[in-house]
Amino acid sequence: MDLNFKNLSEVSDYVNERVKVENLTVENYISTENMLPNKGGIDKATKLPAAKTTSLYSKGDILLSNIRTYFKKIWYTEKDGGCSNDVLVVRARGEIEPKFLYYVLSNDKFFEYSSATSKGTKMPRGDKSAIMQYQIPDMPLEEQRTIVSVLSALDDRIAENKKINHHLAEIAKSIFDSYFIDLSPYDGVMPDDWQLSNLTGIANYLNGLAMQKHRPQSNEQGLPVLKIKELRQGFTDSTSDLCSSNIRRDYIIHDGDVIFSWSGSLLVDFWTGGDCGLNQHLFKVSSETYDKWFYYAWTKHHLDRFVKMAADRATTMGHIKRDALEKAEVLIPSNKDYQEIGNKLKPIYDQIINNRVESRKLVALRDTLLPKLMSGEISATD
Numbered sequence: 001m002d003l004n005f006k007n008l009s010e011v012s013d014y015v016n017e018r019v020k021v022e023n024l025t026v027e028n029y030i031s032t033e034n035m036l037p038n039k040g041g042i043d044k045a046t047k048l049p050a051a052k053t054t055s056l057y058s059k060g061d062i063l064l065s066n067i068r069t070y071f072k073k074i075w076y077t078e079k080d081g082g083c084s085n086d087v088l089v090v091r092a093r094g095e096i097e098p099k100f101l102y103y104v105l106s107n108d109k110f111f112e113y114s115s116a117t118s119k120g121t122k123m124p125r126g127d128k129s130a131i132m133q134y135q136i137p138d139m140p141l142e143e144q145r146t147i148v149s150v151l152s153a154l155d156d157r158i159a160e161n162k163k164i165n166h167h168l169a170e171i172a173k174s175i176f177d178s179y180f181i182d183l184s185p186y187d188g189v190m191p192d193d194w195q196l197s198n199l200t201g202i203a204n205y206l207n208g209l210a211m212q213k214h215r216p217q218s219n220e221q222g223l224p225v226l227k228i229k230e231l232r233q234g235f236t237d238s239t240s241d242l243c244s245s246n247i248r249r250d251y252i253i254h255d256g257d258v259i260f261s262w263s264g265s266l267l268v269d270f271w272t273g274g275d276c277g278l279n280q281h282l283f284k285v286s287s288e289t290y291d292k293w294f295y296y297a298w299t300k301h302h303l304d305r306f307v308k309m310a311a312d313r314a315t316t317m318g319h320i321k322r323d324a325l326e327k328a329e330v331l332i333p334s335n336k337d338y339q340e341i342g343n344k345l346k347p348i349y350d351q352i353i354n355n356r357v358e359s360r361k362l363v364a365l366r367d368t369l370l371p372k373l374m375s376g377e378i379s380a381t382d
Contacts, residue, residue, distance in 0.1 A: 003139070003376050009132040011096040012062075015089035019056035019082040021048055028081030030057070032065045035073035035087070037233050038363075039106050041159075042075050054082045055089055060098045062090040062105060066126040069114040070239070076102040088128065096136070100144035103151050104136055107370050137374055146380040147373050154366040161355040172348045176297045179341050180331050193334040199302065199325040202332065203287040203295035205260065208278035209251055211243040220244055226253050226276040228261050235273040235360065243277035251278045256353045258285040258296045263319035266307045268300045270349070272356035281319075293345040294338075302328040 065073035092098040117130035216222030224236035310318030
């Protein structure tokens, strides 16, 4: 399929309007900090800017983080709001569907282009003039809409999985708190056949390796390295380090493993980003005696306290020591109660893991289809 192209400047404009910060909330203020990498959309902002005004965006605009564009932070706006000056607001015009333009700019080819034309080294910024010269495929509106329908179906499922998982996590926390914190089924009193223990009494906390000492050999493909960055974003990417696949099996992480970042950004989560090697400053949490739901929930329960402990340390990178795990109290139920609680929590956590794995595969499918659709290699009507 032979395609014609137009410059981005021929089908869109930068929005330079302003909005009063007093009219914004953390729900509709966007900065580079709460835009998620790898086309992950946005999170709720933690605070509003101190300035009186900031850039305005409207529903249907496209937001692009203009700092270190290789992080691939992009969002198709679903509401009106405001954003920081380091976020570009692109508004479609003329014979182009706004959502189609969003998908064109979601193509890795665009992020490679914007990175290559960026200015600066320590904190490279996209060149706004160069970005407007990016080539946009000139397709009939009907073809644009068909492509949007195909890709949106995948994105809608990914978004739905994220929404379901948020709800499931809230249900799981409510169940855990009811049984173990409030002891509601037991009139607020720990049953006599329960025991007191601590985190190291129910699980093993295996610290990762200094992976710079375990690089792949020349004949190895290697494994991506799981560091704090990867744990926070939920996946490895082209910027992730590689390690040898011949490291001890204990240090190879698989989908569903529980990972605890104990230094820097403290975080406990299920890993669902595929096989990788565990780096230092991360614990792999496991147990030969207790189920995943049990040691995950208890580690997660103590996280807020661990975060405060780390913040109190007078270091550039807050962390906790292993003795904090030994002092973190755990209630071990009787076998009967353990099974009853597990029957409620295990299916919830299993579903969260399964939804995340499915979303990862959907993202891979979307990112495989996107460039082929935009180049005309395949047709959305096939």
